[in-house]
Amino acid sequence: MGTHLSIDEVALSQGELYTIVTNKKYKGKKGSLVAIIAGTKADQVIEHISKIDYQKRQFVKEITLDMANSMKLIAKKCFPKAIQVTDRFHVQKLALEALQEIRIKHRWEAMDMENQAIIKAKSENKTHIPQLLANGDSLKQLLARSRYLLYKSREKWTINQQERAQILFELYPEIKTAYYLAQQLRSIxxxxxxxxxxxxxxxxxxxxVEESGFKNFNIILNTITVNYQSILNYFDNRSTNAAAESFNAKIKAFRSQFRGVRKIDFFLFRLSNIFA
Structure with missing residues (x-):
């Protein structure tokens, strides 16, 4: 047990989820694994973590987690003196997903327009020639190929991405507005x-966000409001759940090395020997 912990969920085999508690101090090496419990139901996880001596659990000062209510309840019941910190990357991910939803909505519209144009051309015994934009993309291709550039900040765009973004933002001002809202959150x-x-x-x-009128961004506002205090706690020590995500990646790499998991109990025994 350490003073700074992370709690997260990981899929070990056939999509079955396990709740995993890790000690940040050991950075994914021996001593990192505090507990790994089958399932994500708060009652079950609390029951098993509570078997750890209360004095040790009282020693925990800070715990990073995502925005799941079950995780917050587990942290509150099992580590009563620990400050809860909502992982910044889960908050930013919500904003990026809202941005991508707006792009996808326009992509479906562009696909529908193209299909209608093809049907019309066929009915008139003509060949449909898609209209190309200045960078050589069709409208449908522009929206499909803009996916990755919207995840990145402007400084990291390649020359082609800069050109594509300029055309995209001119044609779809609301994507531009949503992109800058997501980037402003990252900047904070x-x-x-x-x-x-x-x-x-x-x-x-x-x-x-309220002025923008985007429904999906307003949903993010409500989510942030519910988790407001734990989100602000990030700015005390700038703690993230990256340690837990990194440890999850190690488990998945370990699993793939053995071509999957045949016996869960033996796999957990191995994890305990290496990381606990």
């Missing part, structure tokens, strides 16, 4: 160390 996390300053900037970001 990247550039602020003071909780009060971050709180003020989040309030400004809230106002911009």
């Amino acid at each position: 996390y990247n550039t602020n160390n003071d909780k009060n300053v971050a709180m003020l900037k989040l309030a400004h970001w809230y106002r911009k």
Whole structure:
């Protein structure tokens, strides 16, 4: 047991989920694994973690987690003195998913328009020639190929991505607005160390989201409001759940090395010997 823990879920075999608690101090090496419990039901996980001596659990100062209510309940019951920190990457992921939803909506519309144009051309015994944009993409291709550039900041775009983004933003201003909202949220996390300053900037970001009128971004606002305190706790020590995600990746690599998991109990025994 350490003072700074992470809690997350991992799929070991056939999509079966396990709750895993790791000690950040050991950075994925021997001593990292505190507990691994079958399932994600809060009651079951609490029952098993509670078997660890209460004095040791009381020693925990901080625990990073995602926004799942079950994880918050487990952390509250099992580590009562620990400050809960919502992982920043889960918050940013919500904003990026909302942005991609807007892009996908326009892509479906572009596909429908192209299909209708092809049907019309066939009915008139003509060959449909798609209209190409300045960079050589059709409208459908532009929206499909813009997926990855929307995940990145402007500074990391290649020359082709810069050209594609310029055309995309001219044709679809709402994608441009949503992209900058997602980037502003990332900037709040990247550039602020003071909780009060971050709180003020989040309030400004809230106002911009409300003005945008995007339904999916407003859902993010409600999610952030529910987890407001634990999200702000990030700015105390800038703690993330990256250690847990990294450990999950190690488990998956270990699993693939043995071509999957045949016997769960023996696999858990191996994990315990190596990482506990």
